[in-house]
Amino acid sequence: MVSTTIxxxxxxxxxxxxxxxxxxxxxxxxxxxxxxxxxxxxxGQAARNLTDxxxxxxxxxxxxxxxxxxxLTYAAQPEAQDWLTAAAAGFVDERTYxxxxxxxxxxxxxxxxxxxxxxxxxxxRHALEMLAxxxxxxxxxxxxxxxxxxxxxxxxxxDIAAERFGLAIPAxxxxxxxxxxxxxxxxxxxxxxxxxxxxxxxxxxxxxxxxWSLLEARASARGDL
Numbered sequence: 001m002v003s004t005t006i007x008x009x010x011x012x013x014x015x016x017x018x019x020x021x022x023x024x025x026x027x028x029x030x031x032x033x034x035x036x037x038x039x040x041x042x043x044g045q046a047a048r049n050l051t052d053x054x055x056x057x058x059x060x061x062x063x064x065x066x067x068x069x070x071x072l073t074y075a076a077q078p079e080a081q082d083w084l085t086a087a088a089a090g091f092v093d094e095r096t097y098x099x100x101x102x103x104x105x106x107x108x109x110x111x112x113x114x115x116x117x118x119x120x121x122x123x124x125r126h127a128l129e130m131l132a133x134x135x136x137x138x139x140x141x142x143x144x145x146x147x148x149x150x151x152x153x154x155x156x157x158x159d160i161a162a163e164r165f166g167l168a169i170p171a172x173x174x175x176x177x178x179x180x181x182x183x184x185x186x187x188x189x190x191x192x193x194x195x196x197x198x199x200x201x202x203x204x205x206x207x208x209x210x211x212w213s214l215l216e217a218r219a220s221a222r223g224d225l
Contacts (some may be wrong), residue, residue: 013078018188019181022145022190022201029155029205030146030167036216039225040157047131048109050161053215055108057154058098059121060211066091067147070132080141083175083183087144090174094151097170101158104167114147120214127207138193141184142200148180148210 010082031037040053068088073080111117131143133192137192155168155172173182190196 009157018194018197019145021198022142022149025198025201025205026146026149027128029202029209030150031157031205031208031212034216036219037125037153039216041173043160043162046219047105047164048222049215049219049224050123050157051107052109052218053096053157054101054105054161055100056211056215057158058102060124060207061091062095062098062102063125064095066095067132068144069095069170070129071144074133074135076135076139077103077141077183077187080183080187081108083179084141084144086175087148087178093170093173094150097158097162100211101162101165101167104165105161105211106165111218114155116184117214117218124207124211127203134200136196136199138188138196139200139203141187142197143185143204144200144203145180145197146204148174149177152177154208167193171194195211196206 020187027033040049061075066088068084075081099106124212132144133141134140151172151174159169184197188197216225
């Protein structure tokens with residue numbers, strides 16, 4: 001079960017407190033905190049493990065129009081539109097990169113329990129859709145901020161796979177962390193909105209943790225750990 005309570009010590013304080021709290025949440029709960037992610041970026045892994053991760057990330061984040069475009073459409077926080085537009089445009093390029101990388105790494109590795117994997121990935125996509133369509137001010141915005149922050153880590157793994165499989169690595173074009181920090185500072189001006197931003201971020205990180213855990217279980221089932 002996913003927690004609905006922001007951990008103690010992560011509550012926002014001060015003008016940029018919401019962003020700082022989000023960064024602390026990322027340190028504790030995002031991709032960089034997961035053992036399988038760390039294993040992949042450390043190197044020395046079977047190529048199948050990288051291939052599996054690329055396919056899974058493409059399955060969750062590779063569809064058009066994507067989570068950020070959904071957040072723009074539902075516009076629970078209209079003042080975030082310019083930042084969301086830039087983020088959505090950046091993820092158009094990321095989806096292209098994911099598609100090219102998925103082709104480069106080859107077929108999905110044969111793994112026991114593939115039907116269960118497909119069901120879990122459908123669940124991940126549905127959870128992201130629900131986050132994007134949240135009517136609670138700040139929730140979807142926080143999820144996007146968390147996605148941008150976590151994608152920096154995910155990009156490290158994707159770039160390792162690209163280098164291993166001989167694909168050129170494009171420069172990312174989504175907003176920088178400093179741009180996102182400034183926007184979150186402007187958007188999270190009330191305690192309720194601050195907590196909604198952190199709640200959305202927490203839910204996004206939880207979905208990514210679930211994805212890495214799924215990939216870890218698949219690698220173990222193949223005997224690749």
